[in-house]
Amino acid sequence: MERSPKRRRLSTQQAGEKIKGGQKEPRGQEEPIKTVPKIDEKEAGGSNSSNNPLTKEEPKCLGFPNIGQTCYMNASLQSLLTLENFMDDINKQANVWRVHPDAAVMRYLSKLKEEHSSEDMPLKSFLLSKLKRAVSFDAPVFADDGQQDAHEFLCTLLYQIMSLSPELQKAAATKGTTYSCPIKEHLSFKMENTRTCKRCGAESKKQEERMNLSLDVTPGGGTVEDMLQNYLQETELEYRCECGGIVSGQRLSFKTLPRALILHLNRVRYTPDYWLQKVTDPVDISRDLVICSEEDGQCYSLVSTIKHLGTQAGSGHYISEGMDLDVPVTDPSDRWFTYDDKMVTETSGADVCEKGRRDAYILVYKRQVSTWPHHTEENCDVEKDIDDLIINVQSLLIRVGKRTPIHLSFYHLFGSRYGQVQLPENNFLYSIYIN
Numbered sequence: 001m002e003r004s005p006k007r008r009r010l011s012t013q014q015a016g017e018k019i020k021g022g023q024k025e026p027r028g029q030e031e032p033i034k035t036v037p038k039i040d041e042k043e044a045g046g047s048n049s050s051n052n053p054l055t056k057e058e059p060k061c062l063g064f065p066n067i068g069q070t071c072y073m074n075a076s077l078q079s080l081l082t083l084e085n086f087m088d089d090i091n092k093q094a095n096v097w098r099v100h101p102d103a104a105v106m107r108y109l110s111k112l113k114e115e116h117s118s119e120d121m122p123l124k125s126f127l128l129s130k131l132k133r134a135v136s137f138d139a140p141v142f143a144d145d146g147q148q149d150a151h152e153f154l155c156t157l158l159y160q161i162m163s164l165s166p167e168l169q170k171a172a173a174t175k176g177t178t179y180s181c182p183i184k185e186h187l188s189f190k191m192e193n194t195r196t197c198k199r200c201g202a203e204s205k206k207q208e209e210r211m212n213l214s215l216d217v218t219p220g221g222g223t224v225e226d227m228l229q230n231y232l233q234e235t236e237l238e239y240r241c242e243c244g245g246i247v248s249g250q251r252l253s254f255k256t257l258p259r260a261l262i263l264h265l266n267r268v269r270y271t272p273d274y275w276l277q278k279v280t281d282p283v284d285i286s287r288d289l290v291i292c293s294e295e296d297g298q299c300y301s302l303v304s305t306i307k308h309l310g311t312q313a314g315s316g317h318y319i320s321e322g323m324d325l326d327v328p329v330t331d332p333s334d335r336w337f338t339y340d341d342k343m344v345t346e347t348s349g350a351d352v353c354e355k356g357r358r359d360a361y362i363l364v365y366k367r368q369v370s371t372w373p374h375h376t377e378e379n380c381d382v383e384k385d386i387d388d389l390i391i392n393v394q395s396l397l398i399r400v401g402k403r404t405p406i407h408l409s410f411y412h413l414f415g416s417r418y419g420q421v422q423l424p425e426n427n428f429l430y431s432i433y434i435n
């Protein structure tokens with residue numbers, strides 16, 4: 001396969017460019033998988049060794065059994081289940097999809113959510129195999145017991161739910177009700193692709209709907225912000241313009257922002273002699289991300305990750321980590337869980353980031369609900385607003401870990417006051433509205 005050494009950024013993952021995983025739990029009498037090298041304890045389990053198994057007082061059985069190299073599916077599902085609002089949105093529209101013959105994926109996903117803390121492993125195995133079969137119906141690559149790519153599985157599952165929406169909207173209409181696509185509501189967003197002729201400056205814009213972004217890992221390592229920034233940076237492409245110019249600049253920007261943002265870290269690279277290689281360069285996982293679209297700025301917090309353990313691209317083991325949904329975000333315990341198939345251990349968000357630098361493969365961020373106090377005209381107090389703004393800016397800076405100077409400006413627009421913070425290092429803009 002011929003590949004340009006330049007960074008790709010427009011296409012989603014190409015066939016063959018996968019990072020597979022599916023090792024069975026390496027315990028008991030389970031048959032060893034001959035094609036999967038055993039993952040070295042230090043390399044794979046370093047992230048687990050210090051985790052505490054759940055105590056008896058907190059009997060959680062949140063794991064999913066491995067039904068045959070299905071860690072890629074289990075990790076993807078655990079990560080999705082961390083998105084409570086997304087799952088609730090699916091469930092609350094059950095009256096529309098429950099009896100629809102093509103909605104098996106949603107039925108079993110919802111059922112797995114319902115049985116998430118059940119101790120009944122045979123039931124979970126049954127539901128997982130039903131879900132796998134439902135997904136495989138249109139994506140036969142997942143039909144057998146082979147190791148698969150978690151990102152590909154996750155995208156396939158989400159795409160299938162989204163594709164069903166027109167059908168479900170029709171079905172809802174016949175019942176005199178409505179259906180809104182949970183993917184569109186929570187996960188999808190629009191990117192704008194702007195092409196500018198280097199000679200005459202003529203611009204052409206095109207919008208694309210996305211459910212996630214695939215970011216290349218910066219060689220030698222870097223932060224998630226760096227990688228996102230790289231992704232949004234202008235690249236050059238050959239394009240013959242009407243003016244005769246042959247070079248254009250191409251740039252992507254967020255047109256809209258999702259409620260939950262899924263970032264895929266592209267950990268596969270071709271060697272010069274075209275071997276697939278796993279990229280293990282470290283990524284500094286940001287707990288919080290500030291992202292701006294053309295109209296809006298939002299702060300996101302990390303809520304789950306999928307990690308690929310192992311040194312090879314063609315095999316390995318996936319685990320997922322997610323925050324404990326019963327613990328408020330502001331709780332100092334910072335309690336998270338590590339989901340390794342049916343084994344669930346306790347960990348912390350800080351540990352997940354610290355120990356996942358070389359293995360993190362998918363990061364799921366959730367938009368923060370603004371804690372900014374709302375003021376009405378009657379109780380508006382300009383000085384207090386300014387104080388609050390400064391406190392909010394400081395906490396924002398602590399969250400995004402910036403120690404660089406920032407630009408802070410205040411506006412008075414259409415009777416509303418708002419402040420705008422610009423972090424010059426990465427050009428992210430954060431707007432804080434007062435009122």
Ligand SMILES: [Zn+2]
Pocket residue numbers: 197198199200201202241242243244245
């Ligand atoms: Zn031109």
